[in-house]
Amino acid sequence: MAIPGAPQIGVETVAAGFAADFHTGMVIVGAGACGMVAALAARERGADILVVERDAAPSGSTALSAGLIPAAGTRFQRAIGIDDDPETFAADIQRKAHGENDPALVESLARGSASLIEWLSDRYDLPFSLVADFDYPGHSHRRMHGLPSRSGRELVDRLRTACEDTGIDIITERRVTHLHADVSGRVAGVTMRRPDGVIERVGCDKLVLACNGFGGNSDMVRAYLPDIADALYFGHGGNQGEAMLWGEALGARIRHPGAYQGHGNVAHPHGILITWAVIGAGGFQIDRTGRRFWNEAQGYSEAARAVLARPGGEAFSIFDERIAGIAAQFADFRDAQSQGAIREAATIAELAQIIGVPRDALEQTFDEVTRAREGGSDVFGRDLSHVPPLAPPYRAVRVTGALFHTQGGLETDGEGRVRHRDGGFLPNLRAAGGAACGVSGTGDAGYLSGNGLLAATVLGRAAGTWRDA
Numbered sequence: 001m002a003i004p005g006a007p008q009i010g011v012e013t014v015a016a017g018f019a020a021d022f023h024t025g026m027v028i029v030g031a032g033a034c035g036m037v038a039a040l041a042a043r044e045r046g047a048d049i050l051v052v053e054r055d056a057a058p059s060g061s062t063a064l065s066a067g068l069i070p071a072a073g074t075r076f077q078r079a080i081g082i083d084d085d086p087e088t089f090a091a092d093i094q095r096k097a098h099g100e101n102d103p104a105l106v107e108s109l110a111r112g113s114a115s116l117i118e119w120l121s122d123r124y125d126l127p128f129s130l131v132a133d134f135d136y137p138g139h140s141h142r143r144m145h146g147l148p149s150r151s152g153r154e155l156v157d158r159l160r161t162a163c164e165d166t167g168i169d170i171i172t173e174r175r176v177t178h179l180h181a182d183v184s185g186r187v188a189g190v191t192m193r194r195p196d197g198v199i200e201r202v203g204c205d206k207l208v209l210a211c212n213g214f215g216g217n218s219d220m221v222r223a224y225l226p227d228i229a230d231a232l233y234f235g236h237g238g239n240q241g242e243a244m245l246w247g248e249a250l251g252a253r254i255r256h257p258g259a260y261q262g263h264g265n266v267a268h269p270h271g272i273l274i275t276w277a278v279i280g281a282g283g284f285q286i287d288r289t290g291r292r293f294w295n296e297a298q299g300y301s302e303a304a305r306a307v308l309a310r311p312g313g314e315a316f317s318i319f320d321e322r323i324a325g326i327a328a329q330f331a332d333f334r335d336a337q338s339q340g341a342i343r344e345a346a347t348i349a350e351l352a353q354i355i356g357v358p359r360d361a362l363e364q365t366f367d368e369v370t371r372a373r374e375g376g377s378d379v380f381g382r383d384l385s386h387v388p389p390l391a392p393p394y395r396a397v398r399v400t401g402a403l404f405h406t407q408g409g410l411e412t413d414g415e416g417r418v419r420h421r422d423g424g425f426l427p428n429l430r431a432a433g434g435a436a437c438g439v440s441g442t443g444d445a446g447y448l449s450g451n452g453l454l455a456a457t458v459l460g461r462a463a464g465t466w467r468d469a
Contacts (some may be wrong), residue, residue, distance in 0.1 A: 004015055009199030010178055011181055011250055012179070012184055013181065014188050015103050015445030018188035018189045018438065019181050020189050020203030021066055022188075022202060022402070024203070025047050025049065025204065026204060026206040026287040027050050027190055027202055027206075028042075028052065028207075028208070029052050029207070029209050030051075030060060030165065030211035030435070031210075032062040032210065032212065032433065033060070033062040033456050033457055033460070034060075034062075034434075034460035035058075035208070035455065035463065036051070036156075036163050036168075036170075037076055037461050039168045039463030042208075042465070042466065043166050047318070047466070049169065050171060050202065051169065052171055053170055053172045054173070056172055057172060058159070058160045059236065061236045062453065063155075063156045063429060064235060064273075066146065066150055066273070066330055067146055068144040068146040069113070069128075069450060069454060070136075071089075071113035072088060072114060073085050073114040074114045074117050074118060074130075075118065077142070080130065082143075086110040088379045090109075091140075093106050095234045096299070096445075096446055098445075098446060100256070100441035104414060108413075108415075108459075109458045112414075112458040112462065113454060113458055116457050116461055120457075125162075126159075126162075128145045128447040129146065129147075130144070131145070131146055134280045134281040136449035137298060137300070137448075144410075151330070151332065156366070157344075175193050175220050176192050176256075177191050178295065179207070179346075180201075183305060185420065185429070186446075187207045187428055188204075189202050199249070205428065206466060207430070208429075208431070208463050208466075209246070209429070209436075210431075210435060211465070212236060213241065214239055214406050214407050215233055215237050216233065216240050217241045220244075224408070225403070225406070227305060228304060228308075228403045231400075231401050232271070232401070234263065234403065234404050239434060250351050250429070251422065252429075253411040253421045254409070254410065254416075255375075255410075256406070256407065256440075258408060258442055258443055259444075260405065261407055261447045261451070262301045262303070262403055262445070262447075263300050263404050264300055264303020264306055264400075264401045264402075265278070265300055265307075265317055266399055267399055268314055268398050268399055268400040273332045274399060275332065276299075276300040276319060278323050278327050279300075281326050282323055283317055283318055284369060285303070285306075285316065287316075288312060288314070288357060289311075289357065289361055292366055293310060295378075295382045295383045299445070299448075301445065301447035303401065304402060305444065306401070307400060307401040311393075314399065315400075317396070317399050318390070318396050319394075320391050321391070321392075324392075336397065342396075343395065343396045343397065344371050345393060345394050346392055346443070351394045366390070368466075369384065369390070373389055407440040407446075407447065407452070408437050409431065409435050409436045410431040410436050410437065412432070412436045415463065415466075416431055416432045416459050417429075417430060430463035432455065432456065432459035432463045433456035438451055439454075
């Protein structure tokens with residue numbers, strides 16, 4: 001597989017040792033949630049660790065998310081009477097992805113999810129709680145766990161504090177440009193570039209790739225994700241695909257490079273993520289004609305292409321005061337409110353005027369939704385019978401579709417070991433998070449809410465634990 005873009009990164013073969021400026025036991029590339037969870041797990045086993053981050057501070061795609069991690073069978077679920085288990089969770093993941101995932105990887109992530117949440121909560125004082133007031137599409141139980149602000153920024157900051165308290169070294173403003181490996185694929189070290197151009201070479205016994213995917217690399221996006229290539233990119237600009245490039249050079253298998261997570265509920269032109277709670281709790285989407293255009297219960301990843309296909313590549317998410325109260329637990333939603341992205345109206349006619357859609361069409365849409373609530377599924381196949389009808393005052397937000405992050409990458413097992421394309425595993429390399437293939441199938445429709453952070457944290461912990469063969 002020829003990977004376009006990023007000509008200044010790669011892998012160099014070392015025949016007789018690697019001349020490093022210094023040496024450490026484990027290098028972890030990337031200080032998002034994946035990298036910091038891997039570091040915490042590795043430190044518990046006594047590893048000598050160096051975490052390398054290209055930004056001025058830990059961030060990554062995690063900081064741009066709502067910071068929610070799905071987990072099955074946690075004490076937080078049991079406390080409110082939810083009887084969930086890894087088998088049900090794994091079945092939900094596979095059902096959403098139409099069975100396209102590696103079953104062993106799905107099982108590993110589902111089984112590791114509850115212990116991951118409780119480990120971070122008990123050992124590192126991350127105050128998780130369950131999102132218990134609305135359902136995410138595809139999940140048969142409420143299993144999304146988040147921190148008080150419901151923001152990825154808080155997750156990153158608390159993990160960074162945990163790393164600092166544990167004495168883990170995180171070196172920032174260092175971009176890893178090259179891996180150095182022998183002919184067997186065993187990594188000897190990495191080359192890093194500082195902002196001032198100075199080159200540093202670090203030797204290591206083990207390497208964990210916890211950097212993200214390739215959503216920020218327009219050449220790779222056009223090559224592998226052509227149907228979303230022209231969308232707003234809402235991920236981290238540092239996601240340039242280095243892991244796939246390095247992996248290919250080392251002989252790794254690349255799996256599902258066309259998989260990605262989109263989102264069809266980004267406030268436009270404000271560029272603020274609007275939680276899918278506004279839809280899941282009973283809202284709906286219309287286009288410029290004032291009419292609905294799809295079954296919103298399918299999920300927010302599919303919503304990106306559905307919204308972008310409408311006139312002007314935009315839509316309006318319609319909800320009410322009750323739903324706004326649920327959504328207000330998310331920091332991004334509160335930001336959208338403060339910036340005027342959320343519009344309010346006392347009547348349907350006033351709402352139509354404010355957002356610029358035909359009044360008659362919007363009133364007809366409301367009537368159809370009301371009848372669907374009374375009679376079950378609507379013409380799009382969405383079951384609305386379980387949610388209350390919308391009531392004034394009404395809310396609306398103009399939204400567009402966006403690419404959030406890629407879901408394909410290096411093929412791994414449940415411990416993060418990277419598979420070689422000729423069989424077996426690369427000797428001393430692990431991959432997790434966006435560097436590794438996730439469990440979202442081959443496209444966008446296979447993404448189950450939370451899959452990204454599920455793989456980042458659970459697989460990151462497994463990679464950091466590093467059980468030697």
